[in-house]
Amino acid sequence: EIVLTQSPGTLSLSPGERATLSCRASQSVSSSFLSWYQQKPGQAPRLLIHDASTRASGIPDRFSGSGSGTDFTLTISRLEPEDFAVYYCQQYGRSLLTFGGGTKVEIK
Amino acid sequence: EVQLVDTGGGLIQPGGSLRLSCAVSGFTVNANDMSWVRQAPGKGLEWVSVIYKGDDTTYYADSVKGRFTISRDNSKNTVYLQMNSLRAEDQAIYYCTRLHYYYMDIWGKGTTVTVSS
Numbered sequence: 001e002i003v004l005t006q007s008p009g010t011l012s013l014s015p016g017e018r019a020t021l022s023c024r025a026s027q028s029v030s031s032s033f034l035s036w037y038q039q040k041p042g043q044a045p046r047l048l049i050h051d052a053s054t055r056a057s058g059i060p061d062r063f064s065g066s067g068s069g070t071d072f073t074l075t076i077s078r079l080e081p082e083d084f085a086v087y088y089c090q091q092y093g094r095s096l097l098t099f100g101g102g103t104k105v106e107i108k
Numbered sequence: 109e110v111q112l113v114d115t116g117g118g119l120i121q122p123g124g125s126l127r128l129s130c131a132v133s134g135f136t137v138n139a140n141d142m143s144w145v146r147q148a149p150g151k152g153l154e155w156v157s158v159i160y161k162g163d164d165t166t167y168y169a170d171s172v173k174g175r176f177t178i179s180r181d182n183s184k185n186t187v188y189l190q191m192n193s194l195r196a197e198d199q200a201i202y203y204c205t206r207l208h209y210y211y212m213d214i215w216g217k218g219t220t221v222t223v224s225s
Binding site: 001032033035039044045046050051056086092095096098099100101102 | 152154209210
């Protein structure tokens with residue numbers, strides 16, 4: 001089973017700042033199989049990025065994904081008030097799926 | 109409109125059974141891969157199960173294998189999660205999702221399962 005480790009656990013930033021979130025896999029993951037989700041309190045998660053770097057429909061271009069192999073990154077170029085939330089990475093491998101533990105982006 | 113409506117949660121005693129339903133509109137369940145994801149109170153997301161289109165192959169997280177069963181009823185365009193031998197650690201919000209290729213592009217609002225005596 002591939003384990004995804006997200007860091008940091010919490011990121012305290014101000015609106016307008018850049019956020020860089022990390023997702024590290026215990027084994028190499030195909031870029032096609034790495035996705036990112038955003039979850040706000042009381043809501044279901046929402047797909048942000050798939051195939052490591054492709055924005056889902058309706059996602060603003062301040063969100064970008066990158067990486068390959070075991071190291072992947074979600075970047076929010078300039079934080080808007082609505083971006084403060086928890087972010088999860090997810091991988092698919094051998095018909096099974098796993099999520100990382102999440103990174104909370106909070107207002108500083 | 110594409111929508112997943114997940115229902116069936118509630119309060120159940122340890123060792124009991126519950127069946128969750130996910131009513132789908134806007135696409136057909138038999139032409140899509142469908143999955144369940146759960147989230148324990150204050151915790152992160154945990155993938156639970158998937159049913160693949162075509163041959164209906166199913167897979168489960170180790171934490172629920174042998175106790176949970178995913179299935180679908182094409183005539184009702186609905187996906188189910190039968191949960192048996194429930195434990196305190198199964199207490200969570202359960203989300204139905206569509207698995208599109210390798211990512212979950214559509215999510216239900218979730219249904220809450222509480223396991224307590």
